[in-house]
Amino acid sequence: MYYILAVITAVVLLMIFIIIRTFIFTKSEEIYEVINDSSPVNKDDAVKKLQQAISIKTISNSDTGQTDWQEFKKFIIFLENAFPLIHANMEKTVINDYSLIYKWKGQDEKLKPGMIMAHIDVVPVEEGTLKDWDANPFSGDIKEGFIYGRGSMDIKIQLITAMQACESLLKEGYTPKRDIYLCFGHDEETGGVDGAAHILEYMKNRNLKFEFIIDEGGAVNSGAISSVKKSVAFIGVAEKGYCNLKISIKAKGGHASTPPKNTALGMTSKVICDLEKHKMKKHLTKPSLDMIKALAIHMNFINKMIVANMWLFKPLFMKVFAKPGTTGEALLRTTIAPTMTHASMEPNVLPQVASFTVNCRILQGDSGSKLIHYIKDKCSKYDFNIETLRLDEPSNVSDYKSDIFKLVAGITLGIYEDAVIVPYLMVAGTDCYKFECICKNVIRFTPFFIPMKDMGRIHSTNERNSIENVENCVKFFTTLLKNC
Numbered sequence: 410m411y412y413i414l415a416v417i418t419a420v421v422l423l424m425i426f427i428i429i430r431t432f433i434f435t436k437s438e439e440i441y442e443v444i445n446d447s448s449p450v451n452k453d454d455a456v457k458k459l460q461q462a463i464s465i466k467t468i469s470n471s472d473t474g475q476t477d478w479q480e481f482k483k484f485i486i487f488l489e490n491a492f493p494l495i496h497a498n499m500e501k502t503v504i505n506d507y508s509l510i511y512k513w514k515g516q517d518e519k520l521k522p523g524m525i526m527a528h529i530d531v532v533p534v535e536e537g538t539l540k541d542w543d544a545n546p547f548s549g550d551i552k553e554g555f556i557y558g559r560g561s562m563d564i565k566i567q568l569i570t571a572m573q574a575c576e577s578l579l580k581e582g583y584t585p586k587r588d589i590y591l592c593f594g595h596d597e598e599t600g601g602v603d604g605a606a607h608i609l610e611y612m613k614n615r616n617l618k619f620e621f622i623i624d625e626g627g628a629v630n631s632g633a634i635s636s637v638k639k640s641v642a643f644i645g646v647a648e649k650g651y652c653n654l655k656i657s658i659k660a661k662g663g664h665a666s667t668p669p670k671n672t673a674l675g676m677t678s679k680v681i682c683d684l685e686k687h688k689m690k691k692h693l694t695k696p697s698l699d700m701i702k703a704l705a706i707h708m709n710f711i712n713k714m715i716v717a718n719m720w721l722f723k724p725l726f727m728k729v730f731a732k733p734g735t736t737g738e739a740l741l742r743t744t745i746a747p748t749m750t751h752a753s754m755e756p757n758v759l760p761q762v763a764s765f766t767v768n769c770r771i772l773q774g775d776s777g778s779k780l781i782h783y784i785k786d787k788c789s790k791y792d793f794n795i796e797t798l799r800l801d802e803p804s805n806v807s808d809y810k811s812d813i814f815k816l817v818a819g820i821t822l823g824i825y826e827d828a829v830i831v832p833y834l835m836v837a838g839t840d841c842y843k844f845e846c847i848c849k850n851v852i853r854f855t856p857f858f859i860p861m862k863d864m865g866r867i868h869s870t871n872e873r874n875s876i877e878n879v880e881n882c883v884k885f886f887t888t889l890l891k892n893c
């Protein structure tokens with residue numbers, strides 16, 4: 410009897426404890442000062458310039474011999490004509506022929522400068538998909554309030570609206586507090602090796618350290634998390650590492666008429682299946698935990714209770730949030746995606762070597778060596794070799810209690826009153842990753858609104874952005890430049 414009473418008391422106390430924690434958690438929302446600015450925005454002018462920018466085909470190509478460099482030259486000339494005050498008042502440096510740096514001298518040279526980044530290049534339109542577009546991808550045509558074309562989302566909108574904000578402020582005779590650099594690489598989509606990497610060298614040679622950098626990354630989104638009804642501003646504070654590995658497995662070759670028990674191709678297939686079945690261990694990083702907490706405050710009681718009591722519910726949370734193939738999973742583990750294979754050249758020849766390439770995104774807390782060790786373990790039964798084609802370790806996590814994060818959050822709330830502000834770990838890569846050595850506060854965010862259903866348009870068919878977003882982005886950068 411006493412035993413049963415003790416168990417019931419313990420369960421009741423546990424429930425009270427969980428509920429109290431849930432109520433305390435509900436009150437723990439981070440409050441940001443809302444920053445409004447009533448400066449008028451010349452929306453039509455910004456839209457026209459974005460349309461023109463889209464019409465110039467600055468498509469980057471991994472094989473630089475295939476790139477049409479005339480278009481990049483055209484783009485530089487277009488900027489000169491579109492933004493005369495920037496060109497008259499800022500110091501412009503062309504890096505590696507096609508990347509650009511503009512320096513806007515501020516009032517106080519003792520302050521560390523700030524940087525706004527974007528990239529000039531866009532991805533190509535996949536062959537055979539042109540007919541599926543509602544407007545030509547290099548027209549910048551407007552349909553039902555949307556500007557269509559490559560770069561409208563990724564990321565000529567950031568480049569043009571940041572420049573538009575500077576141009577208008579110059580017209581008003583405004584000088585920023587600190588030096589402001591606008592930096593635009595020309596090959597972000599193919600790795601930023603010729604663009605951003607050289608911009609960084611330029612900055613390092615001048616011993617420049619930056620107070621903040623703002624580059625592409627998160628956006629304001631609705632419907633990403635079904636249980637949150639409000640829109641959410643995903644402000645990027647970190648990005649996962651990037652790694653391409655080529656794994657080769659050797660076997661006896663020979664005539665295909667007498668195949669051995671295990672062929673090189675069969676063995677590589679087994680390793681691929683093993684990697685797909687047994688993934689690297691999940692873990693909850695600090696930015697993802699804080700993102701979940703900020704979101705959970707706006708969810709129903711049960712979800713709040715789970716997040717408020719992770720000490721108890723973490724295993725359940727990890728299972729539900731990180732379902733295979735979801736963004737949730739990508740946020741909680743290092744992913745390994747087999748993307749390319751190669752074996753024999755002829756149908757009747759057994760391969761002496763079969764290989765496959767994996768594209769991996771490394772989560773904070775893991776590392777390149779841990780990843781390679783993990784894959785080596787899966788190949789250990791075979792005669793194998795692993796070649797590292799590219800390895801970028803996971804980025805640092807920018808401080809989301811910093812002044813610049815609060816400023817970005819406050820301006821965003823000035824535009825999207827109802828938005829929930831959350832720190833965000835990017836699962837894709839950006840140019841600004843390279844700049845961590847000269848800046849602690851790297852923010853990855855463009856303040857445009859994209860409903861979840863439109864996310865698939867990035868790098869895909871019918872990439873488009875709304876006129877309203879153009880206006881909001883100019884407003885954002887104008888307010889930022891006045892307050893940073």
Ligand SMILES: [Zn+2]
Pocket residue numbers: 528563564597625
């Ligand atoms: Zn981009």
